[in-house]
Amino acid sequence: MAQIQDNTDIIQPTFLKLKETFNTHKTKCLKFRKAQLKSLLRGLEEMEQEFHTAIEKDLGVTLFSSQITSTIVTKADVENQLTHIDEWSKEENVDTPFVIGPGSSKIIYEPLGVVLVIAAWNYPLFTGIPPMAAAIAAGNCVILKPSEIAPHSSQAMYNLVTKYLDPSCYAVIQGGVEVSKKITTLPLDLIIFTGSPEKGKLVAKAASENLVPCILELGGKSPTIVDKDCNLNVTAQRIIQGRFTNAGQTCVACDYVFVHQTIKDAFINEMKTELKRFFGENPQNSNDYSKIVTEFHTQRLQELLKDHQGQVVLGGQVNVNQRYVEPTIILQPKIDSKLMTEEIFGPILPILLFENIDEVIQFINARPKPLALYYYGSNSKNKKLIEQQTSSGAIVHNDSVFHLLNPHLPFGGVGNSGYGAYHGITGFKGCSHAKPVFAKSTLNIYPFNIRYPPYTKHKLQTLSLFFKFAELPQRHVVNATLLVSFVVALKLAQKKGYLKKLFEISKPYVEKVWKQVNL
Known part of the structure; x- marks a missing residue:
C-alpha cells in the first residue's frame, strides 16, 4: 500500500461542510445520534476482518491480540455510549439557593460543534473510534484524523466512516505532518488528541490561537x-x-x-x-x-x-x-x-x-506526572x-x-501526561457544554424585592442574613414554611375547637369504614 499522502486542500472545505450541517441542528436529534451509533457498530462488526488485516500489516499483531486490544474493546465502548445516551442526555435538575429564588435551575448538555479526533498509531482503532463515538453521542459533527504511521488502519477507518456514517456530519481526513499542522489551526470546537507529550504541546499551542479546548491523552514514563x-x-x-x-x-x-x-x-x-x-x-x-x-x-x-x-x-x-x-x-x-x-x-x-x-x-x-x-x-x-x-x-x-x-472510570492524564478525559459518561460530558438554565419567578414581593434600590439599612441587613444561608436550597425553605404553616394552622384550629368538631363529624364515617375493613 502506498504511503499516506498530504493533501491540505480538502481540510477547509470539509470543515465548512460539517460546520454548515451542525448549524442545521441535524446532529442534535437524539434519534439521529442513536441511528449513527448503531450504524457505526454494524460497520465495526462487518469490517472486523478488514481491521484485523490492517492492524496486522501496520503492527504485526496476531488476530487474538487485535481482538482484545482493538475490535472487541472498541465495540464495547461504542455500545456503552449507545446504552446510556438516553440517560446522559437528559436535562439535569439542580437546587436553587433561596437567596436567588424563587425559581428553577437545570443543566442542559448541548453539543459543542465540530470536534476533531486525532488518533495514535499504536492502537489506531481504539484511539480513534471510541472518542469519535463519544462526540457523536453528544451530538457533534466529527472529523477523524488517523495516524499516517499506521496507513492500513487509516484507510480502514476511512472506509468505515465513509460507508456507515452520514457524510454531511462525519468525515475522515488522512494525511501526514502537513495535514496535522493545518487541521489543528481550524476554529474547531474541541480537539481530542492521543499521542506523545511533545506532539500534544504542539496541538495545544495551535489550538490556543482559536481558544479551542482540548482533551490531550499523552504518554510519559x-x-x-x-x-x-x-x-x-x-x-x-x-x-x-x-x-x-x-x-x-x-x-x-x-x-x-x-x-x-x-x-x-x-x-x-x-x-x-x-x-x-x-x-x-x-x-x-x-x-x-x-x-x-x-x-x-x-x-x-x-x-x-x-x-x-x-x-x-x-x-x-x-x-x-x-x-x-x-x-x-x-x-x-x-x-x-x-x-x-x-x-x-x-x-x-x-x-x-x-x-x-x-x-x-x-x-x-x-x-513529570505519569499517565x-x-x-x-x-x-x-x-x-x-x-x-x-x-x-x-x-x-x-x-x-x-x-x-x-x-x-x-475516566481515562486521562494530569500535567505532562495530558488533561481532560473520556470513556463512558466522562467522554459524553467532555464532548458537551454543560449549559446552565435559570428560570426566575415573576413573584416580586417582600423579601424578594429587597435586591432593588434604594437600599436601606433594613434591606442590607436582610440581604446579609440571606447570604449567610446562600447555599440553602429554596425547596428546603418552602418545605419548612409549609410545615410551620401547617403546625400553626393546627394550633389555631385546636384553640378554637375546630379539631374537636372535625373529629365528631368524621367519627361515624371512620367507624363505618373500619367495620368494613374488618369483615
Missing part, C-alpha cells in the same frame, strides 16, 4: 512499584502483559519498575520464566509478539540500549530491518540516561531497587501513601493497563 509482599507469579505475568503487549508500544505501559531489593533475584527469575512461557525461546518467532511500527522507531530503541550503563539481564537483541526488538530487562540503568529520561515506548523494561516506599514516592514526585502508576503488593499503608502523596492519571493496584477497559 508510567512507574510500577513491586513491593516485597506481592504475589510474584501474578505480578510477573501482569507486568509482562502490560509492558510487552504490542511490543511495549502502549501509552499506559509500565515504563520502569521499582522492585524491593529483598526480592530482586526472585522477581527477575520469575520475569524470565514467564517471558519464556509467554513468547518461547525466541520471541521473534512467536505469533503473540508484535513488531515495532517502523524502522525509524526500531533504530530509536536501539539507541536507547547503548548508553544506559545498566546490567542487561535479559534480551537486548535488535533487528532494524525486521522491526524487531527482543523483550529486554535492564537492571539499575543510569538515572540520567535516555532510557530513564525519555519515554521508551518499546519492549524494554528498566528495573530499579528500593528499600523504603518514601524514596520511591520522592523519585516519582520529582518527575498511570502501578503498585503490586498488599501493604495497605503503602497503598494509601501512594494514593495520597503522588499524582498521576490513574493508580492501579495489582494490575497493568486493564483499567482502561472500565467505562465507568
Whole structure:
C-alpha cells in the first residue's frame, strides 16, 4: 500500500461542510445520534476482518491480540455510549439557593460543534473510534484524523466512516505532518488528541490561537512499584502483559519498575520464566509478539540500549530491518540516561531497587506526572501513601493497563501526561457544554424585592442574613414554611375547637369504614 499522502486542500472545505450541517441542528436529534451509533457498530462488526488485516500489516499483531486490544474493546465502548445516551442526555435538575429564588435551575448538555479526533498509531482503532463515538453521542459533527504511521488502519477507518456514517456530519481526513499542522489551526470546537507529550504541546499551542479546548491523552514514563509482599507469579505475568503487549508500544505501559531489593533475584527469575512461557525461546518467532511500527522507531530503541550503563539481564537483541526488538530487562540503568529520561515506548523494561516506599514516592514526585502508576503488593499503608502523596492519571493496584477497559472510570492524564478525559459518561460530558438554565419567578414581593434600590439599612441587613444561608436550597425553605404553616394552622384550629368538631363529624364515617375493613 502506498504511503499516506498530504493533501491540505480538502481540510477547509470539509470543515465548512460539517460546520454548515451542525448549524442545521441535524446532529442534535437524539434519534439521529442513536441511528449513527448503531450504524457505526454494524460497520465495526462487518469490517472486523478488514481491521484485523490492517492492524496486522501496520503492527504485526496476531488476530487474538487485535481482538482484545482493538475490535472487541472498541465495540464495547461504542455500545456503552449507545446504552446510556438516553440517560446522559437528559436535562439535569439542580437546587436553587433561596437567596436567588424563587425559581428553577437545570443543566442542559448541548453539543459543542465540530470536534476533531486525532488518533495514535499504536492502537489506531481504539484511539480513534471510541472518542469519535463519544462526540457523536453528544451530538457533534466529527472529523477523524488517523495516524499516517499506521496507513492500513487509516484507510480502514476511512472506509468505515465513509460507508456507515452520514457524510454531511462525519468525515475522515488522512494525511501526514502537513495535514496535522493545518487541521489543528481550524476554529474547531474541541480537539481530542492521543499521542506523545511533545506532539500534544504542539496541538495545544495551535489550538490556543482559536481558544479551542482540548482533551490531550499523552504518554510519559508510567512507574510500577513491586513491593516485597506481592504475589510474584501474578505480578510477573501482569507486568509482562502490560509492558510487552504490542511490543511495549502502549501509552499506559509500565515504563520502569521499582522492585524491593529483598526480592530482586526472585522477581527477575520469575520475569524470565514467564517471558519464556509467554513468547518461547525466541520471541521473534512467536505469533503473540508484535513488531515495532517502523524502522525509524526500531533504530530509536536501539539507541536507547547503548548508553544506559545498566546490567542487561535479559534480551537486548535488535533487528532494524525486521522491526524487531527482543523483550529486554535492564537492571539499575543510569538515572540520567535516555532510557530513564525519555519515554521508551518499546519492549524494554528498566528495573530499579528500593528499600523504603518514601524514596520511591520522592523519585516519582520529582518527575513529570505519569499517565498511570502501578503498585503490586498488599501493604495497605503503602497503598494509601501512594494514593495520597503522588499524582498521576490513574493508580492501579495489582494490575497493568486493564483499567482502561472500565467505562465507568475516566481515562486521562494530569500535567505532562495530558488533561481532560473520556470513556463512558466522562467522554459524553467532555464532548458537551454543560449549559446552565435559570428560570426566575415573576413573584416580586417582600423579601424578594429587597435586591432593588434604594437600599436601606433594613434591606442590607436582610440581604446579609440571606447570604449567610446562600447555599440553602429554596425547596428546603418552602418545605419548612409549609410545615410551620401547617403546625400553626393546627394550633389555631385546636384553640378554637375546630379539631374537636372535625373529629365528631368524621367519627361515624371512620367507624363505618373500619367495620368494613374488618369483615
